[in-house]
Amino acid sequence: MLALQKLRPVRHPLVQGAVPKSIRPIPQFVRMAASESATADIGLSSVKVPRVLTVAGSDSGGGAGIQADIKTCAALGVFCTTAITALTAQNTIGVQGIYPVPVDFLAKQLQSVLSDIGADVVKTGMLPSAECIETLCSVLDSFPVRAVVVDPVMVSTSGDELAGAGILDALGKKLLPRTDVLTPNLPEASKLLGGASVTTLEEMRKAAVEIHKMGPRYVLIKGGHLSGSDDMVDILYDGSEMHEYHASRIESRNTHGTGCSLASAIAAELAKGSHIRQAVQAAKEYVKETMQRSRELRLGGGSQGPLNHLHRLNHWESLGRSHFKPDSLLLYAVTDSSMNKHWGRSTSDAVKAVIEGGATIVQIREKEAESGDFLKEAEASLKVAREYGVPLVINDRLDIALACDADGVHLGQSDVPITRARAILGPNKIIGVSCKTPEQAQRAWEEGADYIGSGGVYPTNTKQNNKTIGVEGLRKVCEASPLPVVAIGGIKENNVKEVMASPRPKQLQGVAVVSGLFNQPDVQVAAKHFRAILAEALDESYSRVL
Ligand SMILES: Nc1ncnc2c1ncn2[C@@H]1O[C@H](COP(=O)(O)OP(=O)(O)O)[C@@H](O)[C@H]1O
Numbered sequence: 305m306l307a308l309q310k311l312r313p314v315r316h317p318l319v320q321g322a323v324p325k326s327i328r329p330i331p332q333f334v335r336m337a338a339s340e341s342a343t344a345d346i347g348l349s350s351v352k353v354p355r356v357l358t359v360a361g362s363d364s365g366g367g368a369g370i371q372a373d374i375k376t377c378a379a380l381g382v383f384c385t386t387a388i389t390a391l392t393a394q395n396t397i398g399v400q401g402i403y404p405v406p407v408d409f410l411a412k413q414l415q416s417v418l419s420d421i422g423a424d425v426v427k428t429g430m431l432p433s434a435e436c437i438e439t440l441c442s443v444l445d446s447f448p449v450r451a452v453v454v455d456p457v458m459v460s461t462s463g464d465e466l467a468g469a470g471i472l473d474a475l476g477k478k479l480l481p482r483t484d485v486l487t488p489n490l491p492e493a494s495k496l497l498g499g500a501s502v503t504t505l506e507e508m509r510k511a512a513v514e515i516h517k518m519g520p521r522y523v524l525i526k527g528g529h530l531s532g533s534d535d536m537v538d539i540l541y542d543g544s545e546m547h548e549y550h551a552s553r554i555e556s557r558n559t560h561g562t563g564c565s566l567a568s569a570i571a572a573e574l575a576k577g578s579h580i581r582q583a584v585q586a587a588k589e590y591v592k593e594t595m596q597r598s599r600e601l602r603l604g605g606g607s608q609g610p611l612n613h614l615h616r617l618n619h620w621e622s623l624g625r626s627h628f629k630p631d632s633l634l635l636y637a638v639t640d641s642s643m644n645k646h647w648g649r650s651t652s653d654a655v656k657a658v659i660e661g662g663a664t665i666v667q668i669r670e671k672e673a674e675s676g677d678f679l680k681e682a683e684a685s686l687k688v689a690r691e692y693g694v695p696l697v698i699n700d701r702l703d704i705a706l707a708c709d710a711d712g713v714h715l716g717q718s719d720v721p722i723t724r725a726r727a728i729l730g731p732n733k734i735i736g737v738s739c740k741t742p743e744q745a746q747r748a749w750e751e752g753a754d755y756i757g758s759g760g761v762y763p764t765n766t767k768q769n770n771k772t773i774g775v776e777g778l779r780k781v782c783e784a785s786p787l788p789v790v791a792i793g794g795i796k797e798n799n800v801k802e803v804m805a806s807p808r809p810k811q812l813q814g815v816a817v818v819s820g821l822f823n824q825p826d827v828q829v830a831a832k833h834f835r836a837i838l839a840e841a842l843d844e845s846y847s848r849v850l
């Protein structure tokens with residue numbers, strides 16, 4: 305039984321002297337306030353849940369605004385109430401419309417929450433007008449809270465204006481003196497300083513000192529807009545000391561709402577009782593982890609994708625690929641009909657033998673055959689692969705892949721664009737892409753590929769004028785995106801271990817082999833050899849880790 309905590313008397317405007325008519329509370333609030341003390345009298349225990357009230361705009365796209373605040377608070381174990389200042393129509397492309405909420409209705413929302421549930425910390429986001437700021441300040445005077453975190457949202461990451469002219473004056477005169485933590489991004493810091501340049505670390509430090517003079521107890525200048533820097537550093541200034549919070553830049557299209565999420569995470573940590581510097585550190589960690597876990601999220605077609613705030617509760621990235629398992633890239637058999645003809649076997653026989661030897665995925669690759677023959681070969685091979693439950697993809701030819709309902713397709717850089725292939729094949733087919741460079745890998749990921757084939761790692765004669773990238777080039781491609789990677793090009797029994805040696809990029813899943821499997825008298829035995837060598841290579845790296 306929780307010890308009955310002495311409930312703070314509800315400080316209600318009616319007992320606090322005159323309150324401007326525009327925000328005089330409606331009588332029933334008085335009853336609700338009284339009921340809280342009634343509960344205390346009959347001894348009901350109550351768990352003291354940390355509470356944040358967010359006063360911000362609604363982002364229809366779900367990534368920023370009160371949506372980001374609610375999810376961030378939920379992820380951090382804090383109860384979040386809301387007072388909506390504006391509705392916005394926005395998505396991953398930008399802001400298409402803003403509808404400010406009438407300020408008297410903003411006042412009603414604030415009173416409803418603060419006169420009943422109350423708040424430990426208030427966090428503000430989009431405040432579209434000076435009247436909105438004045439209304440908030442009046443209510444804060446009547447319902448004081450432990451801390452006020454202000455994210456001075458004026459320009460969204462997508463570059464859209466989110467606050468009307470004239471709010472700077474109200475912000476400076478009314479809200480900043482009531483602010484405990486102010487969290488401007490670089491464009492917002494510049495706006496607060498009348499357009500001064502805030503684009504370097506040194507200028508961030510100077511801005512923190514100048515903005516601190518406007519009244520906030522702490523200023524946190526966020527460095528997410530630092531261009532050309534791999535260090536996403538934020539600077540916290542308390543009037544005497546500067547504290548820097550560093551993080552490596554995370555390459556991701558999903559950065560919408562990062563600022564809102566950082567500020568609401570700070571508010572949540574303060575509500576849980578952290579000191580400001582601990583709160584900022586914890587919030588920075590949360591945003592970094594959330595960005596990392598959101599990289600693979602693909603929602604919307606614009607460049608401003610949302611974060612997966614509740615990534616600790618769900619693992620969408622694996623859901624997104626239920627049709628494809630990265631470890632199926634372990635031994636990737638690429639058929640070659642001329643080799644199979646040379647050894648007197650059909651492609652489907654070769655497919656059966658290589659799967660029985662341990663191949664984990666098969667690619668039917670035909671550069672010469674007529675479409676009709678290619679389709680027949682693909683259908684016969686697919687039938688075999690389906691019997692063993694091994695995925696089978698078609699090289700280059702989207703039409704053949706569609707015609708035989710293959711499990712997917714493998715595209716070269718000059719083939720049908722990934723987005724078109726995805727639009728045609730749908731979300732449940734496998735799309736692999738050949739990539740030689742980090743840029744190609746980044747693009748493959750952003751456009752929705754499931755895996756990357758990278759090489760040629762070694763010189764090969766199964767593909768004409770194929771630039772060799774070496775193990776180093778392979779690793780650069782691996783590290784450029786979260787996509788699983790299979791190494792290809794001149795892979796033989798005697799160099800598999802070099803390719804798979806540890807420390808190995810976590811994206812590298814296996815090797816693709818052509819002549820090492822099919823220019824052999826016995827395909828099944830060849831596949832078994834590759835599987836044995838891979839097992840040693842993986843075991844070695846595992847044992848080395850141990
Ligand atoms: N690409 C990135 N990689 C790592 N951290 C980032 C990245 N972009 C922003 N951040 C961090 O996210 C937080 C929000 O910063 P920022 O994006 O500048 O705010 P806003 O969303 O208001 O523009 C800061 O802690 C910043 O350092």
Ligand SMILES: Cc1ncc(COP(=O)(O)O)c(N)n1
Pocket residue numbers: 360361362363368369370392429430457459460461462466559560561562563564
């Ligand atoms: C309703 C609303 N509030 C805030 C932001 C800023 O979000 P960000 O700058 O992180 O994209 C936004 N885009 N929409």
Ligand SMILES: [Mg+2]
Pocket residue numbers: 461528559560561562563
């Ligand atoms: Mg941002």
